[in-house]
Amino acid sequence: MTAIAARPLYLRRFPGRTTLVVGLTVVGLMLLAALAAPLIAPYDPVFQDGTARLVAPSAAHPFGTDNFGRDVFSRVIWAARVDLQIAFLGVVFPLVIGTTIGTVAGYFGGVVDAVFMRIVDVVLAFPYLVLIIAIIAILGPGLKSFYIALALVGWVSYARLIRSQILILKSADFVLAARSLGYSHSRIMFRHLLPNALISSIVFAMSDMVLVLLGGASISFLGLGVQPPTAEWGIMVAEGQGFITQALWMTMFPGLAILLLSFGFSLIADGLGEWLGVKE
Amino acid sequence: MKKPALLVVDDLSVEFTQRGGAPFGLGRRSLAAVNHVTLELRAGEALGIVGESGSGKSTLGRAILGLERASGGAVTFDGMRVSGGARADMERLRRETAMVFQDPYGALNPRMTAAQAIAEVLVVHRKVPTADIPARVDELLTLVGLRPELGARRPASLSGGQCQRVGVARALAVDPRLIIADECVAALDVSIQGQIINLFMELRESMELGLIFIAHDLAIVRRLCDRVAVMYLGRIVEEGPTEDVFRSPRHPYTASLISAIPEIDPDMVLAPHLLAGDPPSPMRLPEGCTFHPRCPKAQDICRSGQPPSERRSTGRRWTCILDTKTPANEPMEVS
Amino acid sequence: MTDPVLSVQGLSVETRDGVRLVDDLSFDLAPGEILGLVGESGSGKTVACRALMRLLPEPALRIADGRVALMGQDLVTLSEARMRGIRGRQLGMIFQNPTAHLDPVMRIGDQIAEAVRLHEGASRTDARARAVEALRQVGIPDPEARAGSYAHEFSGGMRQRAMIAIALACNPKVLIADEPTTALDVTVQAQILRLLMDLRDRQGVSIILITHDLGVVAQTCDSIAVLYAGRLCERGPKRGVLGAPAHRYTAGLIRCQPTSAGGEGMLDTIEGQPPAVSAMPKGCRFHPRCGAVIAVCNTHQPEQTARGPGHIAACHNPVADAAMTVSV
Structure with a gap:
């Protein structure tokens, strides 16, 4: 037993390992590309070469150029910075807010729980994207508004998820033990309950990143998120749609x-879920 | 010289409300899980509480430590009233009492190592200076018979017996004067049970611990405890010095419980007169003596009227109406 | 002597990594015999019985070796389809936790009737009548009405009775009872044990009673097999094994059990704990916890030797015949 436990994680065999490793490799490579964008990208992503508009993929422009003569490959690489940031920040705020609210509501129950859960119901009654667009419309377009909108809307899923976990864990003996030892409510909630409840939220956050990424792309596509000429995948797809018959590479x-x-x-979400035994 | 009582439980009741079928709380019913229980425990004394599931023995243990809200009665710990008492009193109770649980794995946070779980108690209650915490943790682990290096392990990589020892070490970290152990060996293998029971016996002697040992295993209670209280449907039906109760049980329920213990004696076959039926639901208490539907000696007088009142003699008490030798409600002898 | 209804020879169960959870287990079960299979957690007693039923979670666990003959027919080599016909019909099984093994949304009577129809092709009305009869047999009061109840309307003891009724509905030859009373109160435990003995007397079913409780074994079984860390330590008639245990582990277990007769001072214990499956000790698997180790215990697995009629033990340094008597 101990011999196995002493082996580093990456050498151990566990269910979902292959899935997790492939996922981490893909995301890791893209993160690396984003960080090394100045080294990898052959051109300035916003530099417009009027002589080379809508050039098909070639040795000079591996992904071709767009209607302003910008190098699509360089823009895709630079856009990774923006999009990874969107995926990360777009999930972190809802995760933190939702987890805190869900933990408190689940632990105390009663009126606190009832109030928060009614708010959750109200938020969930509206279509996700419509609500986000509405909030951005009020706050004005831009990434900052997008993050605020996500935080205001996205926390509900995390709150519900964590709350259901807390409700199950709350009756466990180790929580009763903590109460019998005179631990404070906040210690029981955040030192004992939360670490045990968080796993499923982390797994959910990974799949949520996909949604946020697509949401961010849609928002930018609608002109409410990242503003041109900044390179962002959603905008690039939007800009390319007018040229889809002549220059498929712009959107592809x-x-x-x-x-x-x-x-x-x-x-990553699947692998983590399988490894840690979280069922969706 | 008689020691003063460490713990006095006076007429304690705990009620649970059961949600009814109808909306808006209609049809809500309440059941008395603990029904007017009175108990006393001295420092260094071990009291066994036995009974079937649903007897309310675990609820009683929790209510004593304020983990269940009492609906009536009082708990006094070391002369200080704690049930429904002031917050400061409750904090003192927490600093001087501890609980050990049935499920050795479930009672420990799966994400904390054994040493972390013990150290947390020391930190929260400021038992020792921060610098001395690791040494004290090692000392506690050694005290319960664990090698200090096991402190680095999480519950999942410890055996059931080892986890239970960690649970005891964590309880001892409080420097408790009272430990309530709720079925703390029921989940362990026979060869390991003895190790934990012996540990309790040693600690009791060396530390003058008051011990309330909640169990369904009467054989263990007989070995470990000075006194035993038998619970049925939330009430104590018999209480007294362990040896006396085992040798001459006064309540038919106690007698049935004792005869149901499976003995390792190849010549003994199952007792011919088994206690029939299941423990009834505390939702619908029978009329009269609550034990009468299962009692082998039940007569008409048992089936109606008020539940029998308590009878007492020389440090023992029991509630059976059929025992006419002792007058009811004779005041407890003061020795 | 009559032919055994079930004969297990050299049964071994292995994990994928080749660790033997059950190693070379042999025993015979006579018609109408109750055999107590005793061991602590991790002793392999439950795994062994799952292997008999061919219900191992393959491929994680598999039968590596051995023969299981049910009335002369080897079950180890049987196809899964044929095995399904044996389960329930000739081999019944009941579990520690009846709640988890009863269907919560199906009436109790229907669950029994289903078993009867599946295995015997009985008609609907016949099956229902058989179900009521089965409930009556296991001592459920008012069986006609109770057949229409759901599991959650039963108490713990009643659920275990219902499980037994399902297992016995098709009159199996052998009933495997895996810790059937561990989750029950002592008073209800006594009722269930009495029921099992009555059913043996009335229907002649043979029972393998898996338990960790020597007291339960002493009061109900005819013979006892003691397992430790996957190996058989001692096997024989109840009186021989409990009255004059030869293996040091058996003797230790008996001493550990507190008796209601009381006693003074510390309880006897067996120091240490059972070995992890991945780290089985060399030699006798019990030697690290044994108080009577001799040199050979560290290096060689003990052979099974006869201790009396039908009584065998695998111990290098067995308890001398008169040295150990049960204290009563």
Whole structure:
């Protein structure tokens, strides 16, 4: 037993390992590409070469150029920075807010729980994207508004998930033991209950990143998120749609990038879930 | 010289409300899980509480420590009233009492190592200076018979017996004067049970611990406890010095419980007169003596009227109406 | 002597990594015999019985070796389809936790009737009548009405009775009872044990009673097999094994059990704990916890030797015949 436990994690065999490793590799490579964008990207992502508009993929422009003569490959690489940030920040705020509210509501129950859960019901009554668009419309377009909108809307799923876990764990003996030892409510909630309830939320956050990424792309596509000329996959797809018959590469490559990153996150979510025994 | 009582439980009741079928709380019913229980425990004394499932023995243990809300009566710990008492009193109760649970794995946070679980108690109650915490944790682990290096392990990589020892070490970290152990060996293998029971016996002697040992295993209670209280449907039906109760049970329920213990004696076959039926639901208490539907000696007088009142003699008490030798409600002898 | 109804020879169960959870287990079960299979957690007693039923979670666990003959027919080599016909019909099984093994949304009577129709092709009305009869047999009061109840309307003891009724509805030859009373109160435990003995007397069913409680074994079984860390330590008639245990582990277990007769001071214990499956000790598997180790115990697995009629033990340094008597 101990011999197995002493082996580093990456050498151990556990269910879902292959899935997790492939997912981490995909996301890791994209993260690396984003960080090393100045080294990898052959051109400035916003530099417009008027002499080379809508050039098909070639040795000079591996993914071709767009209607302003910008290098699509460089833009896809630079856009990874923006999109990874969207996926990460778009999930972190709802995760933190939702987890805190869900923990408190589940632990105390009663009126606190009833109030928060009614708010959750109200938020869930509206279509997700419509609500986000409405909030951005009020706050004004831009990434900051997008994050605020996500935080205001996205926390409900996390709150519900954590709350259901807390409700199950609350009756466990180790919680009763903690009460019998005179531990404070906040210690029981955040030191004892939360670490045990968080696993399923982390798994959910990974699949949520896919949704946020696609949501971010849609928002930018509608002109409410990232503003041109910043490179972002959603905008690139939007800009390319007018040229889809002449220059398929303008939409195809950023689209593939979205697909690949989503694929990576899904694999991580699946692998983690299988490893930690979380059922969705 | 008689020691003063460490714990006095006076007429304690705990009620649970059961949600009814109808909306808006209609059809809600309440059941008395603990029904007017009175008990006393001295420092260094071990009291066994036995009974079938549903007898309310675990609820009683929790209510004593304020983990269940009492609906009536009082708990006094070391002269200080704690049930429904002030917050400061409750905090003192927490600092001087501890509980050990049935499920050795379930009672420990699966994400904390054994050493972390013990250290947490020391930190929260500021038992020792921060610098001395690791040494004290090792000392406690050694005290319960664990090698200190096991402290680095999480519950999942410890055996059931080892986890239970960690549970005891964590309880001892409080420096308790009272430990309530709720079925703390029921989930362990026979060869391991003895190890934990012996540990309790040693600790009791060396530390003057008051011990309330809740169990369904009467044989263990007989070995470990000075006094035993038998519960049926939330009430104590018999209480007294362990040896006396085992040798000459006064309540038919106690007698049935004792005869149901499976003995390792190849010549003994199952007792011919088994206690029939299941323990009834506390939702619908029978009229009269609550034990009468299962009692082999039940007569008409048992089936109606008020539940029998308590009878007492020389440190023992029991509630059976058929025992006419002792007058009811004779005041407890003061020795 | 009559032919055994069930004969297990050299049964071994292995994990995928080749660890033997049950190693070379042999015993015979006579018609109408109650055999107590005793051991602590991890002793392999439950795994052994799952293997008899061919209900191992393959491929994680598999039967590596051995023969299980039910009335002369080897079950180990039987096809899964044929095995399904044996289960329930000739081999019944009941479990520790009846709640988990009863269908919560199906009436108790229907669950029994289903078993009867499946295995014997009985008609609907016949099956229902058989179900009521089965409930009556296991001592459920008012069986006609109770057949229409659901599991949650039964108490713990009644659920275990219902489980037994399902297992016995098709009159199996052998009933395997895996810790059937561990979750029950002592008073209800006594009722269920009495029921099992009555059913043996009335229907002649042979029973393998898996338990960790020597007291239960002493009061109900005809013979006892003691397992430790996957190996058979001692096997024989109840009186021989409990009255004059030869294996040091058996003797230790008997001493550990507190008796209601009381006694003074510390309880006897067996120091240490059972070995992990991945780290089985060399030699006799019990030697690290044994108080009477001699040199050979560290290196060689003990052979089974006869201790009396039908009584065998696998111990290098057995308890001398008169040295150990049960204290009563």
